Amino acid sequence: MALERSDVEKIAHLARLQIRDEEVPGYTQTLSDILALVDQLQATDTTDVEPMAHPLDAVQRLRADVVSETNQREQLQSVAPAVENGLFLVPRVIE
Amino acid sequence: MEWETVIGLEIHVQLATKTKIFSGSSTAFGAEPNTQASAVDLALPGTLPVFNENALRMAVMFGLAIDAEIGKRSVFERKNYFYPDLPKGYQTTQLAEPVVGRGHVDIELADGRIQQVRIHHAHLEEDAGKSLHEDFHGMTGIDLNRAGTPLIEIVTEPDMRNAEEAVAFARKLHSLVTSLGICDGNMAEGSLRFDVNVSVRPKGTETLGTRTETKNLNSFRFMEEAIELEVERQIDVIEGGGEIRQETRLYNGDTKVARAMRSKEEANDYRYFPCPDLLPIVIDDAYIEAVRATLPILPAQWKATFVEQYGLSEYDASVLSSNNVQAAYYDQVAKSCGDGKLAANWVMGELARLLNQHDTDIKASPVSAEQLGGLLTRIKDDTISGNIAKKVFEAMWLEGGSADEIIDAKGLKQVTDSGAIEGIVDQVIASSDKQVEQYKAAEPDKRGKMLGFFMGQVMKASGGKANPGAVTGILKQKLDALCD
Numbered sequence: 193m194a195l196e197r198s199d200v201e202k203i204a205h206l207a208r209l210q211i212r213d214e215e216v217p218g219y220t221q222t223l224s225d226i227l228a229l230v231d232q233l234q235a236t237d238t239t240d241v242e243p244m245a246h247p248l249d250a251v252q253r254l255r256a257d258v259v260s261e262t263n264q265r266e267q268l269q270s271v272a273p274a275v276e277n278g279l280f281l282v283p284r285v286i287e
Numbered sequence: 288m289e290w291e292t293v294i295g296l297e298i299h300v301q302l303a304t305k306t307k308i309f310s311g312s313s314t315a316f317g318a319e320p321n322t323q324a325s326a327v328d329l330a331l332p333g334t335l336p337v338f339n340e341n342a343l344r345m346a347v348m349f350g351l352a353i354d355a356e357i358g359k360r361s362v363f364e365r366k367n368y369f370y371p372d373l374p375k376g377y378q379t380t381q382l383a384e385p386v387v388g389r390g391h392v393d394i395e396l397a398d399g400r401i402q403q404v405r406i407h408h409a410h411l412e413e414d415a416g417k418s419l420h421e422d423f424h425g426m427t428g429i430d431l432n433r434a435g436t437p438l439i440e441i442v443t444e445p446d447m448r449n450a451e452e453a454v455a456f457a458r459k460l461h462s463l464v465t466s467l468g469i470c471d472g473n474m475a476e477g478s479l480r481f482d483v484n485v486s487v488r489p490k491g492t493e494t495l496g497t498r499t500e501t502k503n504l505n506s507f508r509f510m511e512e513a514i515e516l517e518v519e520r521q522i523d524v525i526e527g528g529g530e531i532r533q534e535t536r537l538y539n540g541d542t543k544v545a546r547a548m549r550s551k552e553e554a555n556d557y558r559y560f561p562c563p564d565l566l567p568i569v570i571d572d573a574y575i576e577a578v579r580a581t582l583p584i585l586p587a588q589w590k591a592t593f594v595e596q597y598g599l600s601e602y603d604a605s606v607l608s609s610n611n612v613q614a615a616y617y618d619q620v621a622k623s624c625g626d627g628k629l630a631a632n633w634v635m636g637e638l639a640r641l642l643n644q645h646d647t648d649i650k651a652s653p654v655s656a657e658q659l660g661g662l663l664t665r666i667k668d669d670t671i672s673g674n675i676a677k678k679v680f681e682a683m684w685l686e687g688g689s690a691d692e693i694i695d696a697k698g699l700k701q702v703t704d705s706g707a708i709e710g711i712v713d714q715v716i717a718s719s720d721k722q723v724e725q726y727k728a729a730e731p732d733k734r735g736k737m738l739g740f741f742m743g744q745v746m747k748a749s750g751g752k753a754n755p756g757a758v759t760g761i762l763k764q765k766l767d768a769l770c771d
Contacts, residue, residue, distance in 0.1 A: 206556055208369055252566040257304050257341035260311030261325040268329060269321065278320035279428035282371040285418060 193231060194224045288526070289490040292518050293498075294453045295445035297482040298460060299438050300470045301414065302345045308413050308437035309336030309379065316476055324416070324431035330374040335564055338363075342437035343568060345469040346386045346411050347578045349439060352467055352585055353406055355390025357575050361411070363565040366557045371429050372416035380412035380440075382559050386568070387439070392463065393587065394455040399601060404456050405444040412438050445484065445495065450514040454507050457481055462586050466611040474505045481510055485517045487525070496521070497531040501538050501545065513538035516545055589614040597627020606635060613649045616656045623660025626667055633663060637680055654683050662690035670694065671701050675751050703754040705761065708745070711753065712761050715744040716769075727770050734770075738762055 200220045204211050211219065265278060274281035307314055310327035327334045350357045362384040365377040387409035394402050416434035418427050441460070447453045461479060465472035472479060486498035501517060504510040516538070521531050538545040589608035593599045599607070607617045613634070621630035638659065642648060662679055665671050671679065671694060679693045686693075694700055702708060716723060719741070726737050738759065745758050 202556075206367075206558065246561065246563065246566050248566060250566055251569040252338050254340035254343065255311070255337040257306050257339050258311065259306050259313045261306075261313070261323075261327075263322040264325065265319075265321045268324070268326065268331075274426065276423055276428065278322070279419060279423070279430055280321070280371075281423050281426040282429055283427070284425055285371060285420075285427050 193227045195220050195227065199223075290487045290518075290522050291490045291492075292449055292514075293445045293486050293488065293495060294447040294449070294514065295484040295498075296441075296443045296447070296453060296456065297484070297500075298441045298443075298457075299414075299480045299482075300349075300441065300464050301478045302342050302437040302439065302469055303471050304339055304341045304345065304437055306339055306341075307435035308339050308342050308411070309435055312435065314436050316473075318432055320428075320430040321432060324434060328374070328431055328435045330376075336379065338565065338568065339437060342411060343386065343570070344578055345437075345467075346409065346439050347570070347575060348467050348469055348582060349409060349441075349464065350387035350390065351575070351579050351582060352463060353387075353390035353392055355406060355409070356388035357570070358384055358386045358388055359570055359575075360384060361386040361568045363411075363562045363568075364559045365562045366559055368557060370415070370418075371427065372418045372431070372434065374416070374431065374434065378412060378415065379562055379565070381410035384567075385410035387441075392456065392459055394452065394459050395601075395605065396451065396455055402446075402452065404446045404452075407442045407444050409439045409441040412440055414438050445486075450511045450518075453483065453514055454511050457507055457510060459586075462609050466583060466586055468583065468611075474507075477505060480505055483510060483514055483517075485514060485521070486531070487518060487521045496525075497533050499531065499534050499536050499547075501536045504538060504540075506540065509538060509540035512540065512543060513545060516543070520545075583611055584614070586611075586614070589618070592618075593627070593631075597621050597631070599627060599631055603631050603635065607631060610649075616649055616652070619656035620660045620663065623657060624663035624667060626663065629663050629666065630660070633659060633680075637677060641681075641684055653685075653687070654680070658683055658689060665690050665694060669701060669703055669754055669756075671699055672751065672755055675699050675701065678751075699752060701754050702749055702752050703757055705757060708749075708753050708757050708761055709765075711745050711748050712741075712758070712765055715741055715748060716765060719744065723766070723769065726766055731770075734766070738766075741766070 197216055197220055200211075200216055200223060203223075204219075269275045269278075269280070272280050301314075304314060306312060307328060310325050312323045312325045312328055315323065327336060347357055361381055363379050364382045366380050366382075367377040369376055385408045387406075389408065390406040392404050392406060394404055396402060414433050414436040416429055416431035418429055420427055443456070447456060461472055461474075464470040464479070470478055474480075481504045483501045483504060484498045485501065486496035488494065488496040499517060499521070501513045504513055517536070524531055532547075535548045536545050537548060586608045589611075590601075590604045593604035593607060593614075594601065608614045617630060617634045620634060621627040624630055638649075638652065638654065642652060659680075662676055662683065665679075666673055666676050679690055679697075679699060682688070682693045682697070683690070688696075722737070722740055726734060729737060741762050742755070742758060745753055745762065746755070
């Protein structure tokens, strides 16, 4: 499966990546090459193979429902670009 | 043309865990902004999620309560989108392998019809934080206390055909999750949020019309209004020659207006993939059975018991079984006094009235089920009349104590001794010449109605303590004797 220029632009937008116009053909080629590899994998007969969600042969450990975190707001917000009244401030998301 | 409405719901239920789904931060409501947002909730580099066992247990409880298949293996996936109240840039959720599979919830409609609503599945996921769009110098404020609160999202099949059915389902679900104790049910605080998928099609056809989704309805009334408005809008559009666009809509309950979200706000391309930070959740039969053993009695079971054992009407049984605390309270009162109908009348009548008047709920009732049961026992054995019982009940509410203590202390014991009652009846007859003459002049079949006056006088003279049954008998006998 070969990607079009527009596919790459869409993927970049969804991932919030800004790429220069002249970079688009290069990405289109390399991403298409990756998909070609996936096509090759797809051709393998996997009838008797169970789908894998995780490469580790283990199951999730569970945590008891007990509060273990204390308020670290001051420290955590010390690295934020803008805070006010305990809130993180970000560029306005609705007009 | 006649149109048929088709409705399916998606419901987000905040689980009543103490901590978040993937971190040990508290989930208590109403804390100062960002004081319950840890490094994991903020998605700082190097942090990893650890799954909360209690969230899993609650999801399994829900699955068992709706008779669903429980996913013995379930997998968390990443749903990718960018929004500032979602610090990781993805929501950890489940898609292909959810914890709860197909199940069903039976709803009861106003006309007594029972209808089954199929549940497609329910999955575990995390809530996002909150964006505050008030003006912070042209910026948006973000509070991440809610980020990572465990949710189950319940998805129904499109089995509802009008707003009434959808609201009946929503109420049933509310009653179910609160009875299970897996959600506090506080809709105003967002503990239970409904998304409604609505489409219309010509009646008698099978193909589903294009649907719209109205998001985040947080009251039953808004849900009903939003559905009715949307059905009307869709029919207008189609009959006007237009087409329904698949879109997400928002309903404002204050202005009663709905609008479509701009397409930029949606961009539904979530690129799900299994979350590499979390291993598959695997549970065995022993775990499921251990959870099953902790299930409380559910509304449907209470209701059946109330109808069969106490002979209650379907309606009364529904009201009393709608929440677990009330059902257990009623059950104890009924057992204690041995009269299910009397107990139902008091729990839905006097008790509900005083709870309402004092703006409290049955959990905090100052009168316990034992106390009320004791009081009703004294009505049953004719120690006091129903009217006196109301006075005893109010005294019990204000001052505490058992029915017997209050009856003794206030001298409220009913007079059943016929000698004493005869004395009062004679007095009343002697001082009511006019009414006695009217009684004698009346046709015999009209006299029954005229007893009311004398009854009232006797009860008044006895301070309400005379046994009404005994009074009626004696009055009738004495008055009729005068007529011969």
